[in-house]
Amino acid sequence: MCVATExxxxxxxxxxxxxxIVGKAAGPDNYVHIAGRCGRAGRRGSCVSVVGYxxxxxxxxxxxxxxxxxxxxEAEDVAGSGI
Incomplete structure (x- = not known):
């Protein structure tokens, strides 16, 4: 696990x-760069963005x-899902 700021x-x-990603990225280019930490070298990965409405x-x-x-x-859907 790695925890870091943008x-x-x-x-x-x-x-x-x-x-x-907790909070919105500064822009689409920043989002792609941060999300690009997953699935590198041809591997698959997931990116979850947690933002307010x-x-x-x-x-x-x-x-x-x-x-x-x-x-x-929706937050209510996640609360009881075990995620």
Whole structure:
């Protein structure tokens, strides 16, 4: 596990199975860079972004630009799921 701020992750070259981004990235380029810590060297990986409702619209707007699909999940759905 690696815990780092957006500023610090820029200099790291590591491979992780899962990246969790808490709060919105500064922009789509930063999101791609942070999410790129997972699935490196042809491996598959997952990226989970934890943001408030007020930031979800902006992040969903990045979907077509980045070629990724974001799947919103309500807090109530996660609370009882064991995640």
């Amino acid at each position: 500023d610090v992750i820029r200099g790291l070259d590591i491979s992780l199975d899962t990246v969790v 007020e930031d979800s619209g902006r992040i969903n707007g990045w979907s077509s630009m980045l070629g990724v699909e974001f799947e919103p999940v």
